[in-house]
Every structure is written in structure tokens, then in C-alpha cells.
Amino acid sequence: MVVIKAFGQVKEQVGMGEFRIEEEMQNVKSLRTYLSDKYPAISWSSVAIAVNKQYAQDQDPLHQGDEIALIPPVSGG
Amino acid sequence: MVVIKAFGQVKEQVGMGEFRIEEEMQNVKSLRTYLSDKYPAISWSSVAIAVNKQYAQDQDPLHQGDEIALIPPVSGG
Amino acid sequence: MVKIVDTIDLNKLYKDLVHPAAGGLCLFVGTVRDNTESKEVTDLFFETYDEMAILEMEKIRQEAIEKWKLEKVIMVHAIGKKSVGEPVVVVGVSSAHRKEAFPACQFLIDELKKTVPIWKKEYFTDNSHWVSPTP
């Protein structure tokens, strides 16, 4: 199980700011595949993924209870 | 007659913030000569002279009633 | 000091930034502009991933401290709804000499806009959208 937080545009597109995925995910890439299947309308290539509040790469492993964030292009300032 | 305002270090060296010179002065250069004779202890080469609130050059003429300022190196900011 | 706040008070931030060994400080304040690509903007709404935004701002702050000789460095971003003219972000540095202050301050805001998880929604007279900066 991982906890997923969604922000900005992605939050509106998935329709919620926080949800869980019960399926086991090996790494960030598996998560991307899962999300692309579930939400094909979102352009995932422009969405960064953070694991436990750090930007993550595709090969980074996921663990039970990780806090995942879906980060569309940032626009602070 | 011209009115002379002195500032900063020069004000302290001449001992007053404002004084008059009754003698006729042809231009800024004549004024510099006059001041150097009267206050030889001041290093006049580092003191700029303003006429009517504008930085002036040696050849600039002086007129009756001009407001002269003796401007030691500025140190604002 | 890095912070997410509701409203920005420059006099307070001055006190956080001033330092006895500093001869000056440089501040950049981001404000709400009334237009974007010639469309009239009425308000902005800012959302952040708070805890990660703090971590990312702290990274940028440390990088600036390594690159320049600075006394203090602050990064403060506001959240919620902001109207035209309101401050939304302040970054600033204090340093002994002003030469360091300008590039360091520019670095802070440039980096903030690249990596800190904060999002801006623009409200127009007729609709709204999340801003997606073109690279």
C-alpha cells in the first residue's frame, strides 16, 4: 500500500487530493504504468513523482507506506 | 556675492555650513583658487563644486547670487 | 529561514534578514500581475505541497549559502487566494557587501520557480486554469 497525494491540475483530473493504492508496486516506473492505465487522459510525461518528499526517478523502489506525490509542472513565484 | 554651502568634512573644516563671499569670482576655477588660499589645510582636489545644485567644471562662470556647494567625496547608501 | 505563510509582511521579513555584519540586503518580491499573455487576470490561487516545498526551499537556501558569502537567506511563499498587486513570494539575502546580494537573490527566485512544489491557478473574468510554465 502506498499513499498518493495529488496537486494542482492533477488533483482536479483525478478528482481527489489523496488516495491509496493497495497493489504492490516495485518501483516508480511500475507506479507510472499503473497511473497511465487508470488515468489515460493525464499527460504523465510532464508530471514528476516524489517519494517521501523527494523527487524520484523511474528506477527508485517503492516500499509499503511510502508517501507518493504527483507533481504537475510547478508554477510558484 | 555668492552663497557657499559646505557639507560633511568640509563643513567641519571651514567651521560653518553656510557663508558668503563678497568678492567677484569669474568662474569655478577662480573660486577654487580663492578657497585654496583661504583654507590651505583642505585637500580641494577631492572636493567637487556644484553651482545652483548641478556639478560644475572649472570653466563654468559664476554669477551674482549663485548657490555654490562644496561637496567632499559622497558616501551615501 | 524558509516558510509558507498566509500573508507577507515586509517589515517583519526585514527583521528576519538584517544582520549586524551585513551592509545591505537584496529582496525580490513576486506580485500578482493583472495580465498573462494579454488576458486579464483577476486573482491567483496558490496551492503547495507544504512539507516538500519547505525541504526544496531549504535545499536552494543551502546552495546559495555555499555559492556566495551571505549572512542570512530567507524564502517565504504565500498560499491561498491573492489579488492583483498583492505579494506572493519574497526571497532575500543579506551580505557584508552588495556585490554578492544581487546574483544570490536572483538565484533564489530562479530556482524556486523551477523545483519548489507550489502551483498557481489563474482566474480570468470568464474562466480559470492551472499555470503550466512553458520551458
Next chain:
Amino acid sequence: MVKIVDTIDLNKLYKDLVHPAAGGLCLFVGTVRDNTESKEVTDLFFETYDEMAILEMEKIRQEAIEKWKLEKVIMVHAIGKKSVGEPVVVVGVSSAHRKEAFPACQFLIDELKKTVPIWKKEYFTDNSHWVSPTP
């Protein structure tokens, strides 16, 4: 806006500087440092040739407006006695894009220090002197 003042209030100056068409503003604030060439400074005293200082600051302001695309430009200098940590000068610009703001703001303070008739007397624990900047 150029001004000689007794005390500097950044929140007020923000209001003078902000502009609906500006996305950001850059401010430089000069403060009293506690030392100069390793001597401890207790206070500074600022004196100005008010009317000429205003004219010279206005010239610099106009030059900046010609060189960069700016919305508003302010130069404000304080006079009288100032203690360590107090603001003594603020220069600032607002502009649509931040790229212009930093060099414009640096130009304002660099030029102010060169030509504006304002003088600073440094008070040390044992004596005082008028500052004569080494070129």
C-alpha cells in the same frame, strides 16, 4: 519617486512600488554594519544636500527608466543618526519580468553611491570620522 526621509518603512514603500502590470519587484536596502575595516561601528550619521540629492537621484531614476523596461522606480534615503541594523537607503524597481529588475536595482544603488550628495559619519567607540570612499 525619490525622497529623503527620517525613517524607512518597507511596507509603505512596497505600496509605492507595486504596479498592476508588474510581476515582481527588486529592492536593495542598505543597512548599518557593525564594523568597517575591522573597527567596531556604533552608529552612523547621515547628512545630505537635500535639494541637490533629490535632483541627482531623479537623474539616476530617469537613466534607469531609459535603460530598462520598468513600471516604477523608487530611491529613498534616510538622514540623521542610525544604529546598527537600521535601514538607511532603499532603492527599488518593479517590472513585468524579473530579468530587468535585478540589474536595474543594482544600477540605482551603484550610481547613488557615486554621485548623490549624501555624507556618512561613522561613530566608533572612541572617535568618529566622515567616510571618504576609496575609489
